[in-house]
Amino acid sequence: MALDGLVIAGMVQELNACILGGRINKIAQPEADELMLTIKSDRRQQYRLLISAGASLPLIYFTEQNKTAPLTAPNFCMLLRKHIGGGKFTRIWQPGMERIINFEIEHLNELGDICHKTLVVEIMGKHSNIIFCSEEGMIIDSIKHISSQVSSVREVLPGRTYFIPETQEKLNPLDYESRDFIAAISSKPMPLAKSIYSSMTGISPLIAEEICHRASLDSGRSANSFSETELIHLEHQFDLVVDTVKSGQLTPNIVYEEQVPVDFSVVPLTQYGDFREEKFDTVSGMLEHFYATRNVITRIRQRSSDLRRVVQTALDRNRKKYDLQQKQLKDTEKREKFRVYGELINTYGYNLEEGAKKLTCLNYYENKEITIPLDETMTAQENAQHYFEKYNKLKRTYEASVKLIEETRSEIEHLESISTALDIARSEEDLVQIKEELIEYGYIRRHYTGKKVKITSKPFHYISSDGYHMYVGKNNFQNEELTFKVAAGNDWWFHAKGCPGSHVIVKTNGEELPDRTFEEAARLAAYYSKNRGAEKAEIDYIERKFVKKVAGARPGFVIYHTNYSMLVPTDITDIKEAAK
Structure with missing residues (x-):
């Protein structure tokens, strides 16, 4: 880069x-x-x-x-x-x-x-x-003055003679002898790629890696460990790259990992395998597009960092709370034992001697003998009452814990869905709606300015290979709107199984969808979910009329039954996004 x-x-x-x-x-x-x-x-x-x-x-x-x-x-x-x-x-x-x-x-x-x-x-x-x-x-x-105090190699000041500093002895790729190339590369006890870019002028680590990849040689292996035949083959691949410069037959291109530009060059970058490549007519067009896209991504990451911090802090707090609540719930598992103790003491305790420390009797629930600890200072009836009180206390704790755990789990799922929305946000407008959701649910305090926040973010819009319109919600508010306002009953609804992600709606116009459109919509649901980094993801899909909103549930949270499922790749590079 x-x-x-x-x-x-x-x-x-x-x-x-x-x-x-x-x-x-x-x-x-x-x-x-x-x-x-x-x-x-x-x-x-x-x-x-x-x-x-x-x-x-x-x-x-x-x-x-x-x-x-x-x-x-x-x-x-x-x-x-x-x-x-x-x-x-x-x-x-x-x-x-x-x-x-x-x-x-x-x-x-x-x-x-x-x-x-x-x-x-x-x-x-x-x-x-x-x-x-x-x-x-x-x-x-x-434009920059460089004094001897800043650089011992060259001063850049008015009145000084200009020269190009030669801090390293490098060969000119446009004018070198074959024996010099092999000697320079093989003489360095360092990784092959590093030996190339440290020996040849103007060759970046990216191009050095590309040449090694084209020559099918391990770029990380020491340069002085290769045979002469391998180095001759390496030089041949190097010459092919340099010849494109000499001939002017350059191919400005950018490679993308998903939607993020990774690298650019004026020669094809075969080392990135299946990454998407976009070609340009001019070097300027390539550079301007690359830096503009990277600047947008950088700016979005910077602007979203505060929101991410809020979400992550809330997630950490709720996960700790969830663990404590689970531990508390586990402690209530012995409540039934105390109820049984109380019943058995009431049944068999009539002949207990005063000051008895235990009661051995038949547990008719399991048909086996059991020994129950007793407080010798209490009567049999008081011991039974003591166990019933412990049972009732743990029962109340259990019922409260189950409710609290469900609330905490719901909050964690909500926060994870917001975190996923931040991951897929492409513009500052997308962040505005996410921030509004965080304000609405009390994670961020609203600072009243007298102006209503303008929401301009819209769902992603794709066209399937068969011409059907597919819409993808960028956040929970958009998921809610897509599912319950945009989609008709016979439209199809897609969502990643068991994890936060976008709702995907395919407009059918009353027609039966082709299998290819089902598969493409499922891939969109896989990509715009928490599983986007996996090779494949399982997707649930069902007609929209069978998707129901739970009363009081947070935006975008739904229930559905009798759905279909499919396992699809998370790659969407070949799916066409609709023109804006």
Whole structure:
């Protein structure tokens, strides 16, 4: 998940195709370590190029989204406007396979003479920078100043000579000898994948793993333990990957685990097996989509963290309470013994001697002899009464415990269903409805603002392969609405068996559903449940008219009988989501 040398190579191809010969119309610095260049190409098309040297997320790509710039431009932005505002891109290149893009820009100086400057974009993780250099390679300024106190390798300050630091001896993948590759890889006593990316410029751990996978070699095995034949095969796979860069035949793509983007590259990532792959026409399109999707997921996780904490705290408290109540219930199991003791003392205690410590008699319930402990200070009748009192006390405790356990279990199930709803939330709008449910049931205190909370979240909507509409509730309120307001009596209802999950409704329009639609709806119910991480899950399904709401039950909690069941995979990557 990094802009490695291959992705940078693809981006350079795109930059040359789009803006080479174009002129800079506008320069903005929306963030302290970010530039937005507006460029008009020689074909009179306008492009916005976003460049970020952020330590956590360095990037470069074309975007249609504009960003608001501060009212007062930072010094670096003002310097660029002075020198290269209106300048023309005359050359764009990547040195070797480094994670660096050089922009040569032609402009007129104060005397009207043609000059050339270079804008260097270094995409190197926390060491990323944007450096503005003179034609002679002298640093004019940079978006980040790096002094000798910060880095002993290279100073990035005005007046210093610009150079690419060579902290490691690496081979250039675009220009190397076969014997050098094998010697470099095999000489390192480290895992094979690590040996590859530490020996070759611009190769990320992701691509190193991909090359090992294509060569069918164990990436975790020590590089110096492979035979020469295996290393020759490895080099062949490496060459095939590098050749795609040389030829420009790149395939920008993102791989997804379920709905979450995992990695991106400009070569197919075969190491992810059955993960869903989405291809893009441009590297910019790939990068913008990946980072936008990841940002949404990150933002949702951040916004939902407080809700998760509330739910988890309540769950922990109720689970502890449940365990104590179960222990208390277990302690009442001996209540029947005390009742029997009392009855037997009343039956056989008439001839007990005063001060007797026990009574041995026949237990006519089990037809065997039994010995009953007695309090020698009490009469037989008082001992019987004492056991009946203990029996009645435990009986009351039992009845109260059964009721409390049922209430606690219901609360745990409710909280687990909310936790599952948080897991499947895709947007901040989804969280609003979940928060409302937590407020309604007293887990969160409502802060009155005078405004009614606007609910915009809607259920998921899918279309089956046979054209039937399938709806999936994102939370308990939506489950309730889908089942009892949206669904007709002859529509089909699906739910994961014995665990929290979404209600899935299939609209039949009075028709008999094909088997394939039943299977797809069941897979949706499996995926949007607590069992989504399992390979398969058991799903109950029944006509909606047989699903009943329990009086006083929490939203989304229902009962049903005489249902059907099926075991289905939890994968839904091939099920089509309806257009919004």
